Amino acid sequence: MKIPPLLVGALIALVAIALPSHATASPAFALGADISWVTQMESSGVKFYDAGGTQQDCFALMKSLGMNSIRLRVWVNPAGGWCGQDDVVAKAKRAAALGMHILIDFHYSDSWADPGKQNVPAAWIGADINQLATDVAAHTTAVLSALKAAGVTPDWVQIGNETNSGMLWPLGSTSSGFANFTLLVNAGNDAAKAVFPSVKTIVHISNGYDDSLFRWMFDGLTAAGARFDVIGMSLYPDSTDWPEKDSECLDTMNDMVARYGKQVMVCEVGMDSSAVQPSRAFLADIIAKTRSVAGGAGLGVFYWEPECYGGWQGYTKGAFDSTGKPTLALNAFKVAASAGARSTFTSISSRSYVGTGDNIEVAGFVISGSSPKTVLIRASGPALTPYGVSGVLSDPMLELYDQVGPTLIASDDNWGDNPSMAAAIATVGKRVGAFAWPAGSKDAALLVTLDPGIYTAQVKGVNGATGVTLMEVYDAD
Template sequence: MKKRAIFVWILLCCIACKKGGSGQQNTDNGNTPPITNPTTAFFAKGADVSWLSQMEASGYKFYNAGGMQQDCMQLLKDKGMNAIRLRVWVNPADGWCNMADVVTKAKRATALGMKIMIDLHYSDSWADPGKQTKPAAWSSQNFATLQTTVHDYTQSVMNTLKTNGITPDWVQVGNETNDGMLWDDGRASINMANFAKLINAGYQGVKDVSNTTQVIVHISNGYDNSLFRWLFDGLKNNGAKWDIIGMSLYPTASNWQNYNTQCLANMNDMIARYGKPVMICETGFAANDATTAKAFLSDLIGKIKSISNSNGLGVFYWEPEAYNWMGYGLGAFDNNGKPTIALDAFAN
């Protein structure tokens, strides 16, 4: 009996090893949705506050509901936010959103215990669906050199942050890249393969410094499933790598319910189709309709939290602190520098 028991024990060990640790490479093709623990998964409730340092330098101040002046990031944290998103421009003419400015803001957020998302525009100014202009210093490079530059620049950004004690949880490789980036070389509708190579160059630049940082490919119109399928099918078919699918969503009072429903359906399709989690990297609503804004945000957050296996990773509000600033009307502070009730949606 003793010999038989030893034989059975050895047999069971062999079976366990075969199932769990054969030493072979993981052959997962990336089509299986990631499984996380819903009880412990981190849900990002964040804000892009890239304008903040410029606003403060212009004399803007921020106040809590009682009228007491307070640090803006602390106000956002007190409203339930736990993450900050910051855009990075390569060589901005006025210096705002360059690396020094980004490091300063990232240090402030990190000191408050907030997680960091870095949004690489790969431009000297705004990059969005309507424009993806190369930085002036990169404009004459051939495509092979451009790939190397994207990698090296991304790695440099990561190293600068690391030197300052900051490891971002997420990095966007491009901003609202509906038709690619670094036009015309990386314009997706002209050359999807080039766009995929640029994504991979940025992806590797991030991972070379921090393998734990999640890389996001981000496009706008989160309700538009056909756009997302076209772009991500193209990237997948050309061997692009990414960890998270990022979306923007900017509804109005008349369509927010439909947008939220369509966005949730799109998110679930992205997870099933590509095996990657999803996140709202940007959203906003009319600042002068805070009641509806709160209803929209509460509904959106609830829908994303309902996604199975915690594959809905979070929501970032774009520049909520902007009041009486640059003509922007989709913030979430009133004209006296106080948060509106819209931000109460982030409390839970």
């Protein structure tokens, strides 16, 4: 996972470091998850666990992972009541009790609404477009009024879900223009603001990398007089194309801000649950890029249904493992939460348990700009023992890769094996405030000067050893 870019000479964005939990993200930036399935999962006996295997409430677990916001979808009259008004209010109360921000996602359907289907609720079938607008307003008012009565104030309300071709088809489709769709958007917007005047309303479509789609949609809505505050998008890259898709999504976000004067939000992201390390890097990068949107107009990033595991509903893009624990991919949110409180960067560190397979410690960093940057990366294992840390990794191996291959470009097992490099590492470490290591210890370090690019550092145990390590990354210039 990567943390957002921070200005330190050349720009560095660090990834995959689980930062101390005392720092939190600004409420102005949403680090969130859509966990709308949670009550249905709980009713089916599904349980959720932290990394240590302790059962946790899912909402509290999301908060412990650095998330400050929860997104909840609303269906009009769903089978079983899941994601209906009462279910949504119950979930929203749980999120609000933890001090989390809330996004309410109206689908205006009895089930899924997305680019491939925007079905009219059964109770609304046969209505003309004006009656559909009245129905949209009434439904929006009813749900939000129920939330208000329960003491819940949402920060954002989404008027439709992935409405790439309008909503409430066929009458609300954009196939014959934007007038009807705009009428429905305005009905939802006005109803939301009548209940919560300060709420921000969102129009959300998919494929955040496709700027031409967004221009077509929001040129049409703007010309038709649509009223809304935020442009929302989804982004679901795969494990190989995420850097390209992230860059294109950033271009789209900046274009939306410049072209329409709107704020933007990444309302849905996800990646296959088996691609833990690429997902971690993707999440941190899209969070960083959303935070970098011009004028601070990027409002946040939400992972869609990360709590899913064990084949739940056939969904494969969750971020929990088969035992019900969050994968390391979600550490990107904790890193971002901690980094969000920092205005300057000198070092980042975290104590983590290094296992085997995907459960090694991974750090990435992006050097941008046109100048090289020197970075000190340390993996402390034995050096932690004098500080009362037990179960340390007895012999860390530190490896540095570029992301092009990826290609191994540097590695270290025992930092003192090369006397001249050890002296340089000790000198730089003292200058940047790193605690001293005993001479000849089996801790690992790299002092490297790198051209602009994307890099990944990994810490694993020699011969498959496991244990606690402290990962540190310092700006050494």
